[in-house]
Amino acid sequence: MEGEAxxxxxxxxxxxxxxxxxxxxxxxxxxxxxxxxxxxxxxKTHKTLECADIMTGGSRRCIxxxxxxxxxxxADHGFDDILYAYSLPFDKxxxxxxxxxxxxxxxxxxxxxxxxxxxKKRPLRDGRxxxxxxxxxxxNGRAGVLHSEPEALRLAQAIAETExxxxxxxxxxxxxxxxxxxxxxxxxxxxxTTDLTLQFMEKLNAVxxxxxxxxxxxxxxxxxxxxxxxxxEVHPGNYCFxxxxxxxxxxxxxxxxxVRVLARVxxxxxxxxxxxxxxxxSGLRLLSMTQEHGxxxxxxxxxxxxxxxxxxxxxxxxYHSCATAAxxxxxxxxxxxxxxxxxxxxxxW
Amino acid sequence: MEGEAxxxxxxxxxxxxxxxxxxxxxxxxxxxxxxxxxxxxxxKTHKTLECADIMTGGSRRCIxxxxxxxxxxxADHGFDDILYAYSLPFDKxxxxxxxxxxxxxxxxxxxxxxxxxxxKKRPLRDGRxxxxxxxxxxxNGRAGVLHSEPEALRLAQAIAETExxxxxxxxxxxxxxxxxxxxxxxxxxxxxTTDLTLQFMEKLNAVxxxxxxxxxxxxxxxxxxxxxxxxxEVHPGNYCFxxxxxxxxxxxxxxxxxVRVLARVxxxxxxxxxxxxxxxxSGLRLLSMTQEHGxxxxxxxxxxxxxxxxxxxxxxxxYHSCATAAxxxxxxxxxxxxxxxxxxxxxxW
Numbered sequence: 066m067e068g069e070a071x072x073x074x075x076x077x078x079x080x081x082x083x084x085x086x087x088x089x090x091x092x093x094x095x096x097x098x099x100x101x102x103x104x105x106x107x108x109k110t111h112k113t114l115e116c117a118d119i120m121t122g123g124s125r126r127c128i129x130x131x132x133x134x135x136x137x138x139x140a141d142h143g144f145d146d147i148l149y150a151y152s153l154p155f156d157k158x159x160x161x162x163x164x165x166x167x168x169x170x171x172x173x174x175x176x177x178x179x180x181x182x183x184x185k186k187r188p189l190r191d192g193r194x195x196x197x198x199x200x201x202x203x204x205n206g207r208a209g210v211l212h213s214e215p216e217a218l219r220l221a222q223a224i225a226e227t228e229x230x231x232x233x234x235x236x237x238x239x240x241x242x243x244x245x246x247x248x249x250x251x252x253x254x255x256x257x258t259t260d261l262t263l264q265f266m267e268k269l270n271a272v273x274x275x276x277x278x279x280x281x282x283x284x285x286x287x288x289x290x291x292x293x294x295x296x297x298e299v300h301p302g303n304y305c306f307x308x309x310x311x312x313x314x315x316x317x318x319x320x321x322x323x324v325r326v327l328a329r330v331x332x333x334x335x336x337x338x339x340x341x342x343x344x345x346x347s348g349l350r351l352l353s354m355t356q357e358h359g360x361x362x363x364x365x366x367x368x369x370x371x372x373x374x375x376x377x378x379x380x381x382x383x384y385h386s387c388a389t390a391a392x393x394x395x396x397x398x399x400x401x402x403x404x405x406x407x408x409x410x411x412x413x414w
Numbered sequence: 415m416e417g418e419a420x421x422x423x424x425x426x427x428x429x430x431x432x433x434x435x436x437x438x439x440x441x442x443x444x445x446x447x448x449x450x451x452x453x454x455x456x457x458k459t460h461k462t463l464e465c466a467d468i469m470t471g472g473s474r475r476c477i478x479x480x481x482x483x484x485x486x487x488x489a490d491h492g493f494d495d496i497l498y499a500y501s502l503p504f505d506k507x508x509x510x511x512x513x514x515x516x517x518x519x520x521x522x523x524x525x526x527x528x529x530x531x532x533x534k535k536r537p538l539r540d541g542r543x544x545x546x547x548x549x550x551x552x553x554n555g556r557a558g559v560l561h562s563e564p565e566a567l568r569l570a571q572a573i574a575e576t577e578x579x580x581x582x583x584x585x586x587x588x589x590x591x592x593x594x595x596x597x598x599x600x601x602x603x604x605x606x607t608t609d610l611t612l613q614f615m616e617k618l619n620a621v622x623x624x625x626x627x628x629x630x631x632x633x634x635x636x637x638x639x640x641x642x643x644x645x646x647e648v649h650p651g652n653y654c655f656x657x658x659x660x661x662x663x664x665x666x667x668x669x670x671x672x673v674r675v676l677a678r679v680x681x682x683x684x685x686x687x688x689x690x691x692x693x694x695x696s697g698l699r700l701l702s703m704t705q706e707h708g709x710x711x712x713x714x715x716x717x718x719x720x721x722x723x724x725x726x727x728x729x730x731x732x733y734h735s736c737a738t739a740a741x742x743x744x745x746x747x748x749x750x751x752x753x754x755x756x757x758x759x760x761x762x763w
Contacts, residue, residue, distance in 0.1 A: 075505045077763060109705060131706045133424075151706060152680040154692050155725035156424045176681060179724045207707055208681050208690055240704070331501040332525060332557050341557055343503050343763075355589070356458060356736055357480045357500060357763075358556055375528045376504035387705055392740070394762045413743045414426060414692075414706075 066404050071327060071397075072378055073404065077344035078327045079393040081116075081306070081408065083400050085323035089304050090119045093286065100294045105129050105148065105279065107302025110387045112410035113396065114142050116305055129281075129300045133157050133164075138411035140168055148172040150236060150300065152200060152208045153180040162187050165195060172233055176200040176210045181223055181230070188229045197224050198236040198279070203261040204254075205240045212237075212261045218268055225274050234277030234297065235269070237262050242284035247315045255285035259292045283307070287316040308386035319382070324396075326381040326389060328359065333370050338362060340373055344381070415753050420676060420746075421727055422753065426693035427676045428742040430465075430655070430757065432749050434672035438653050439468045442635065449643045454478050454497060454628065456651025459736045461759035462745070463491050465654055478630075478649045482506050482513075487760035489517055497521040499585060499649065501549060501557045502529040511536050514544060521582055525549040525559045530572055530579070537578045546573050547585040547628070552610040553603075554589045561586075561610045567617055574623050583626030583646065584618070586611050591633035596664045604634035608641045632656070636665040657735035668731070673745075675730040675738060677708065682719050687711060689722055693730070 066073055071080055090106075097104035106120040109131035117139065121128060126146045130136045136149050137160075145168050149161065153175040164171040166189055175181060175197060184195045199221050202209030210217040225232040239258040245251045258280050266278050280293070281300030293299065306324045307317040332341030340361040345354050352360040361379070362368075373379075383389035390396065396408040415422055420429055439455075446453035455469040458480035466488065470477060475495045479485045485498050486509075494517050498510065502524045513520040515538055524530060524546060533544045548570050551558030559566040574581040588607040594600045607629050615627050629642070630649030642648065655673045656666040681690030689710040694703050701709040710728070711717075722728075732738035739745065745757045 075509075075763065076503070151692075152690065154425070154678060154680055156678060160424075177724050183725075206686065207704065207709070211685055214685075329503060329505060331503055334555075336560055336563075337555060341501065343500075355556065356740075360556070375526050376532075391705075414424065 066397075067406060069404050071399060071402055071404065074327055074397055076327050076329045076378070079390060079396045080325050080327055081396045081398045082323045082325075083398050083405060085321065086116060086305050087119055089307060089317075089321060089323060090122075093120075093301065093304050094122055096286070096289060097299060100289055102294060102296050103127065103298040105298045105300045106305070107131070107150070107281065107300050108135055108139065110303045110306055111390060111396070111408070112138070112412070113408040114139075115398070115408045117144065120305055129302070132414045133160055134411050134413045136164055136171070140164055140171075146170040148174070148198065148300075150174050150198070150200075150238075152176050153183065155180070155183050158183050158187055162189060165189050166191070166193060170196065172196040172198060174198040174200050174236055175224075176202075176208055176220070178220055178223060181220070181227060184230055185227060194229060194231040196231055196233040198234045199224060199232065201235050201237045201262065201265060203237045203239065203258045203280075205238055205258075207238070207240060209237065212265055217265065218272070221269055221274060222272060225276075232274065232276045234279055235262060235265060236300075237280045239280055239282045239285050242282045243310070243314060245284060245314055248288045251284045251288050251315060252290050255280075255288070256290045256292065258285065259290060259296065263292070263295055283311060284314050284316040287311075303387060306386040306390070308389075309382045309384045322382055322386075324383055324386050324390070326383060328379045328381055330373050330375050330377050330379065331358075333373075333375060335368070335370065338368050340368065340370075342379060415746075416755060418753050420748060420751055420753065423676055423746055425676045425678045425727070428739060428745045429674050429676055430745050430747045431672045431674075432747050432754060434670065435465060435654050436468055438656060438666075438670060438672060439471075442469075442650065442653050443471055445635070445638060446648060449638055451643060451645050452476065452647040454630075454647045454649045455654070456480070456499070456630065456649050457484055457488065459652045459655055460739060460745070460757070461487070461761070462757040463488075464747070464757045466493065469654055478651070481763045482509055483760055483762040485513055485520070489513055489520075495519040497523070497547065497649075499523050499547070499549075499587075501525050502532065504529070504532050507532050507536055511538060514538050515540070515542060519545065521545040521547060523547040523549050523585055524573075525551075525557055525569070527569060527572060530569070530576060533579055534576060543578060543580045545580055545582040547583045548573060548581065550584050550586045550611065550614060552586045552588065552607045552629075554587055554607075556587070556589060558586065561614055566614065567621070570618055570623060571621060574625075581623065581625045583628055584611060584614060585649075586629045587649075588629055588631045588634050591631045592659070592663060594633060594663055597637045600633045600637050600664060601639050604629075604637070605639045605641065607634065608639060608645065612641070612644055632660060633663050633665040636660075652736060655735040655739070657738075658731045658733045671731055671735075673732055673735050673739070675732060677728045677730055679722050679724050679726050679728065680707075682724060684717070684719065687717050689717065689719075691728060
């Protein structure tokens with residue numbers, strides 16, 4: 066299929082514009098260089114080797130993953146300095162230990178004293194240390210110890226004082242930027258998360274603890290505030306692809322979105338003023354979707370079916386590219402509409 | 415892992431109670447025998463060889479699939495008499511032709527004259543016929559020609575009169591049973607779909623055409639009406655697993671649901687009265703989900719966190735098992751809580 070046009074693909078198909086991915090990645094690298102913070106790109110959106118190469122500028126170092134399946138996949142392919150940024154799952158401690166003993170630098174994350182107990186029960190071999198990030202909730206409201214709770218500081222101290230364990234850093238995900246509309250609101254959340262994280266770092270300093278700090282999310286890192294320069298790292302991920310949601314938030318323009326779902330018209334439903342297309346649950350802005358069918362309606366007026374004969378190709382912009390990509394066992398990569406090859410993501414946990 | 419308890423699994427994990435699958439499958443086989451109609455089970459929910467064996471009673475014959483990937487997967491493993499019950503996608507005609515020339519009986523479906531034109535353009539080799547089902551919309555409102563439209567009869571006649579093509583049957587999906595609550599409402603929709611299909615068969619008879627007829631959906635086939643005995647086939651699929659939605663509709667009891675998602679508590683959020691668990695987008699009845707996190711709230715009152723220590727195992731009933739299964743690269747099969755092995759589904763299109 067290499068060299069062929071996108072219309073040669075069977076549908077539904079996830080297609081990736083590699084030039085846009087490279088541009089999005091280069092802009093983020095440059096932005097972080099200008100800011101003077103280390104970029105640690107998150108792999109969760111694409112889960113492929115090829116895109117990881119682009120996002121790390123070919124270094125294959127300093128990445129974040131959301132599953133241990135990703136961690137193993139990247140470790141197996143020569144990547145290192147991997148942060149498994151997920152509240153330590155107790156059933157996976159042994160697999161985390163194996164990665165810690167095998168890689169130069171494998172890092173875990175936790176937000177509960179019981180998780181620290183799990184690490185103590187499994188000391189690493191050869192005098193190696195568990196590299197631990199403390200997950201802080203700075204208003205996002207998902208995982209993490211709440212920044213304002215006294216136990217946050219107590220847990221950081223406990224990590225720092227535990228033999229065989231190192232407090233590597235403090236990690237906050239500002240996913241609450243996804244509720245924002247416009248750069249001003251994004252930057253207000255970025256500022257708040259940065260302020261709360263830096264205040265927590267000061268508290269740590271006051272008790273004699275120094276470690277790294279990292280915040281992240283694609284909206285905040287697409288429009289960083291100056292004070293983020295005082296952090297050690299940032300960890301955005303979705304920006305390699307972007308999507309409709311990011312353009313609505315204001316993280317990017319629609320032109321920056323690097324992924325599309327190709328679909329074909331498989332039915333005309335004039336009695337309902339709808340087209341039927343051959344893509345189902347894939348996180349798209351359609352009227353509705355079932356397993357293998359999508360219903361498409363015009364925004365207003367009557368559908369002109371002659372413009373969309375059955376079999377014709379439609380190009381859909383994913384609403385949330387992480388969710389859409391997760392439905393596709395393979396991505397078709399192109400440059401200016403000519404197919405270059407396939408990227409195969411890892412799946413599972 | 416064979417012989418071990420479910421708690422030996424890393425989570426999230428989709429677990430299948432094989433005894434319940436067998437019981438659900440046997441009941442459906444019996445129900446169809448009593449009714450005197452041919453059961454053609456749909457594979458879309460599980461997409462595995464093992465479950466297909468159970469649903470076909472080991473015959474590996476007479477199945478329906480929703481993707482061509484499933485059709486090829488089953489054909490490659492000795493299955494035959496396969497109906498690809500999806501409005502013929504024009505980009506896949508050649509692959510359909512290859513299956514038609516290779517299997518004893520491969521059947522396609524269409525609902526538009528242009529699709530028939532596609533088949534005419536690709537006559538099958540060795541005097542083989544395209545076996546074509548006409549998709550009829552009897553009130554479901556997704557794919558199909560509307561039963562009341564004159565073009566439905568015209569299209570059936572055109573199929574029957576086309577050289578190299580055989581009108582094999584008329585196929586109606588009563589997915590509108592998913593809007594029902596209770597057996598009475600389900601049976602009202604089953605009756606209506608049956609009546610409209612049989613009326614259409616009479617119209618065909620009147621112009622000298624005879625062919626098969628088939629309706630399906632798990633709610634209607636779990637509670638068939640007598641007149642369904644006049645149909646040739648039925649094609650339910652979800653009943654092998656069932657799910658929370660089917661129990662709410664009234665297709666099954668909660669005890670019949672054969673699948674669960676195992677998840678572990680990964681966080682306590684007392685400031686939000688929530689637990690955080692390690693499964694994300696999987697179609698579950700949780701407060702909310704993101705890519706790898708689920709938020710669990712009590713129905714009322716305050717959460718007693720001591721009952722759910724971090725690391726403890728939760729067992730979740732999927733809301734829609736087709737959607738939940740689609741997120742899992744492998745299913746873990748057990749009998750009475752002891753692991754028996756894994757089933758690996760096919761994916762893609």
